[in-house]
Amino acid sequence: MEAISAGIGTFNDVFWAYLLIPALLLLSLYFTVRSKGVQFRLLPEMFRAMRGDPGRAADGGKPISAFQAFAVSAAARIGTGNIAGVATAIALGGPGAVFWMWAMALVVGAASFVESTLAQLYKVGGKEGYQGGPAYYMERGLGARWMGVLFAVIITVTFSLVFNSVQSNTISAAIGNSVTAATGADAAPWLPYVVGVAVAAAAGVIIFGGARRIAGAATTLVPFMATLYILMGLVVVVMNIGQIPAVIADIVMHAFGLREIAAGGIGTAIVQGMRRGMFSNEAGLGSAPNAAASAAVSHPVKQGLVQTLGVYFDTLIVCSTTAFIILLSDPTYTEEAGPTLTQNALEANLGPWALHLLTLIILLVAFTSVLGNTFYGVSNVAYLTRNPSVMIGFRLLVVVVTFLGAIGSGGLVWSLADTTMGLMALVNLAALAFLAPTAFRLLDDFVRQRRQGTDPVFAKDSMPDITGVECWNQEDLEHIGMTVGKN
Template structure:
């Protein structure tokens, strides 16, 4: 076991330590510049999806796919991760979280558009796709080994490892705040998880369509209450964020370097842009053009970081609990105590509820990613059934056994490895992404309300024609 931990520790150092973050930032910056700041040009179109929630023949709606992916992106990183970034990097870390999110919006747009283009039709009429599929069908058979490596990493990190972590998060929060026995919390959570995952992507999407808006809006409303109560101090806090980020002021040791490192690391970990996870969900949507869903998924990065992470940052920086340079109060405790300082003791129970919902939404999201990985490794229904049984069991073990999550030391390193695989594939397939974007823009200039993929224009690519047989199956988003 010690040897395995050493190996995975090396993988983690080689990915998250020095390779992954520069690769993500440089590639995202290149996508942004070459595409002409596509995430800003189409920003207005992103919001139209929020009114598009109808049933779809085959896939789920764009809004449902958006909410499932938000459920995965939004989690502990938005509550505890932001607090850690501020503690270790100072208020300036928030600024660099914003920067990496704006860049990541372009990366997410292209990775999700490619997942849509190369998606496949399942026997039950739904769609499935993601980085593994665009590696296999976009790069060709000689890169199948890369798709298998990606699928193994996705299954081990998201499908199993992070599911256990989230189960543990729920149990700890419920025990600390409500005094509930972790065993019973784990049993209840595992049961609810099983009911949902056995319903497939349709049921996952329906649950997310209800849970995610309640979760996100409730937290945002609470943060807005704090901001309104301290509205006169907001300009000074915003100046502090910018001043620390650019070196005009220094809040922690390391100065600008600490702010940049912590902001980018926590930002990337939170919004997942470029990590290759969200495209698996994006591919399940029925949309008229791949870029349509790419634009939608770009919005989920904005919501995750620019809205929800910013809410957490303002709650902390507008309060008295945070002391620059001190690590006495850190993580979720810093956010929780800041809320209590603003609104009273009842706020800690609200935050506990938010943590529960955040963790639960992440569990069902992680399951779907694991299911997509299994479909690449084995088309057998037995393998899928085994996963549907395994995930609730892993959730229970993560919640009920305090030491159970220790065996998932491989999750972070493997997530870093799958991100590198995804970014390599994205760089190689970027010309195809630009081709899709040019087609989308051409149709808009010609007066199209919502561009449609003409499958014959892409006859040279290995695309599932059946997945695009009825392309215009969603209402206009413009």
């Protein structure tokens, strides 16, 4: 089993470093140039786009708002990778990995904009609101149903099943570590079962409540979770304020090979920073568009901008919090495993109690990831079939897998997930390469209306040559209280 895991790990290293990251980077640079730097020049619009009343859905209830869609995608993005993944990047690539993680986020924001704008354009309606994502724009925009089915299957298995089991496994391990630290003895063998039942039951209550309940839970938990972690990071920064200039200098110097890096050179820093950054913010992977499509907004570009802001929030704020916590503790990169760096850094700065606080934070980030990952699965299972029994079966399977993850081991599963997620991203990037011009047309329309001083509104009749669009007629706009030309 160890040989299989090592082999898959080696394949992933080559696959991500020499194929996936270059493909995403090149496309993102093209998107940046073609959109005239949309991820930079429309930053104020990103905050403005999160406001607004989503109106009413077909069943009379509230559809998912722009902010709720942002929260759902943030719930999936902000997982243990923000704590353990960043630490691993630093452990393998040194402080310079942080710089390349930042750089990657700034560039791939353009890819996030394109995929989420397209998801909005090609979304479909339902009783509770909207659904969509890459599978939908692959079929409706490219006419490639086979491509959509392939993507839907991969993302459902990878995120809703594999990643959910890993998240519950992380929760179980973190609680076990806290119990051991508090009592000085190994945690009882029955503890993982109790944790598994509790996590699976809590997730089940929310998951079976439908997309609205998932979005509502994410909207409540994500701000609290992120604020708690960021505040903890700020405390560490304030306690070590005098070291900040030196830490930033280390990040920059190591990034360009001006100082020696533990893992052996500038290439490792670049690859680790970009890979972990991409893994964390998920830009271009095709996951966040599933949340983006669910929002009730007046123009597809609005949610494209909101999801671009999500990339910045994840990488430039949350991941940076982890980076500064670690780097301000003067870590030993060659001795400690990645996740241990974060735990040891917190204990070094705040004392033993910080270990238990980190356990709470891991519980929150992992649990919200379960919700976000399940949301993606719900959207894609709905794409594959409208049979209610299949959806119930899928939700039951998610609950079961969440329980099993808490009592199992996640080593090989993580390696396999790395592979399937990479394949999923390649399929998505191929679709984006062909459909991106449509997203740029929508961007031009949005900017033109903003310059006229109006709140941008899109109706499919304004671009009748774009086929496969189901929503964006007058009825949809009236649901959110908008008409073409209305401020």
